[in-house]
Amino acid sequence: MPAIRASKTVLTLFIVCALTAALEAHGVSGKDAVFLQGLMGRAIIPLMYLGAKHMVTGYDHLLFLVGVIFFLYRLKDVVAYVSLFTLGHSITLLAGVLGGIHANSYLIDAVIGFSVVYKAFENMDGFRRFLGFQPNTKAAVLIFGLFHGFGLATKLQDFALSQNGLVANIVSFNIGVEIGQGLALTAILIGLEWWRTHDAFHRHAFAFNGLVMTGGFLLVGYQLSGYFLGMV
Amino acid sequence: MMETAAQHVLESAPGAPATEVRQRIAVALGAAVLVAGLILVIFILPAEFAVDPLGTGARLGLLPLGEVGQQVDALNKTAATTTGQGAIVAAQDKPFQQESVDFKLAPREGMEYKYRLDKGEALLYAWSASAPVNFEFHAEPDGAPAGYAQTYEKKSAQTQASGTLTAPFPGIHGWYWENTTDKEVTVTLKSAGFYNLAHEFRNGQPTKNKTFQ
Numbered sequence: 001m002p003a004i005r006a007s008k009t010v011l012t013l014f015i016v017c018a019l020t021a022a023l024e025a026h027g028v029s030g031k032d033a034v035f036l037q038g039l040m041g042r043a044i045i046p047l048m049y050l051g052a053k054h055m056v057t058g059y060d061h062l063l064f065l066v067g068v069i070f071f072l073y074r075l076k077d078v079v080a081y082v083s084l085f086t087l088g089h090s091i092t093l094l095a096g097v098l099g100g101i102h103a104n105s106y107l108i109d110a111v112i113g114f115s116v117v118y119k120a121f122e123n124m125d126g127f128r129r130f131l132g133f134q135p136n137t138k139a140a141v142l143i144f145g146l147f148h149g150f151g152l153a154t155k156l157q158d159f160a161l162s163q164n165g166l167v168a169n170i171v172s173f174n175i176g177v178e179i180g181q182g183l184a185l186t187a188i189l190i191g192l193e194w195w196r197t198h199d200a201f202h203r204h205a206f207a208f209n210g211l212v213m214t215g216g217f218l219l220v221g222y223q224l225s226g227y228f229l230g231m232v
Numbered sequence: 233m234m235e236t237a238a239q240h241v242l243e244s245a246p247g248a249p250a251t252e253v254r255q256r257i258a259v260a261l262g263a264a265v266l267v268a269g270l271i272l273v274i275f276i277l278p279a280e281f282a283v284d285p286l287g288t289g290a291r292l293g294l295l296p297l298g299e300v301g302q303q304v305d306a307l308n309k310t311a312a313t314t315t316g317q318g319a320i321v322a323a324q325d326k327p328f329q330q331e332s333v334d335f336k337l338a339p340r341e342g343m344e345y346k347y348r349l350d351k352g353e354a355l356l357y358a359w360s361a362s363a364p365v366n367f368e369f370h371a372e373p374d375g376a377p378a379g380y381a382q383t384y385e386k387k388s389a390q391t392q393a394s395g396t397l398t399a400p401f402p403g404i405h406g407w408y409w410e411n412t413t414d415k416e417v418t419v420t421l422k423s424a425g426f427y428n429l430a431h432e433f434r435n436g437q438p439t440k441n442k443t444f445q
Binding site for chain 1: 250257267268269271281
């Protein structure tokens with residue numbers, strides 16, 4: 001029986017990986033970009049939709065969220081950590097676009113990839129084991145949330161967004177991001193809850209975080225390659 | 233209820249010695265870097281950036297993916313920076329014309345053939361000569377003093393030339409050909425455009441006007 005459970009888990013992981021691989025890699029996709037650039041004035045619902053879509057299909061954000069809630073068993077904790085993440089990325093999304101703060105999206109995305117590595121290392125209890133102490137986990141989520149929001153901001157700024165209705169549009173996009181995050185979190189939590197009912201969870205938790213960490217390193221490498229190999 | 237951050241991390245093998253746990257984490261960290269690095273170098277660099285340090289991209293057929301991607305990116309970048317300059321489309325109401333004409337140049341004779349073009353009107357042309365001739369591709373702007381001309385291209389001993397012209401000003405635009413040999417030379421001109429009038433000059437004098445319907 002354990003063998004069947006384990007193979008089930010592996011199969012689930014495989015399907016999840018295959019799905020995420022099909023998702024878009026970097027920023028807002030082509031057709032949506034054309035829409036954004038042609039936009040004049042307010043478009044509340046479309047921007048909300050795009051925000052939600054970006055979150056649900058953005059595997060860098062999803063990997064980080066998986067890492068964040070991986071060992072959170074109580075809803076109270078999930079809400080607390082996710083609220084900090086939301087606070088962080090909302091601040092920089094709004095400030096970045098409205099304040100016109102521009103950063104290289106490859107470098108920001110490399111930091112986002114690093115946030116995944118960091119969270120996986122934390123989940124492995126690496127900090128206590130190697131440094132002898134645990135850096136504040138809530139502060140880490142907040143700080144990395146700032147980078148995730150900055151990443152969203154730089155992608156929106158790549159398009160010459162009309163000043164007309166900009167505030168309403170950005171706020172709508174932000175709300176959409178939270179809706180998408182809620183949807184993604186629900187799916188992740190259901191999956192985790194199901195997994196936790198199996199013995200395999202404890203046996204595979206370490207290896208899974210190793211996989212998450214690998215994904216994080218992959219994101220870092222991919223984004224740094226993009227930065228150094230042109231296409232900027 | 234006391235809650236520490238440590239509760240939210242893995243309590244793996246609580247009884248295991250600290251060094252063993254550290255070793256396990258270090259191995260996982262190293263493996264993650266190694267696997268990520270290998271995937272990056274073997275698959276992602278060739279497929280996304282057309283960079284193929286190990287030759288795996290070529291062997292797996294991933295390299296063309298990256299090369300096409302790079303080309304498309306470069307084209308998109310060019311299109312983005314040259315919008316409004318790159319492609320010039322000028323719609324025309326006048327009827328489309330094309331002709332192929334032969335001119336006989338007697339020994340040591342020079343002649344001109346010019347089309348009337350308005351500013352911005354385009355002409356597509358190709359001419360060839362049965363023997364090398366000197367030529368000057370030029371135009372006389374409307375209202376310019378007699379004998380005044382602006383040269384587009386001037387060359388000696390050529391048997392052909394072709395190209396496109398978008399008239400920079402209204403006037404007559406065309407060629408002077410000079411036969412420097414002791415034998416008759418035939419120049420064949422093919423052109424297409426929206427012209428409705430052409431002039432032929434021999435010895436500096438207009439000898440023939442041709443209208444197009």
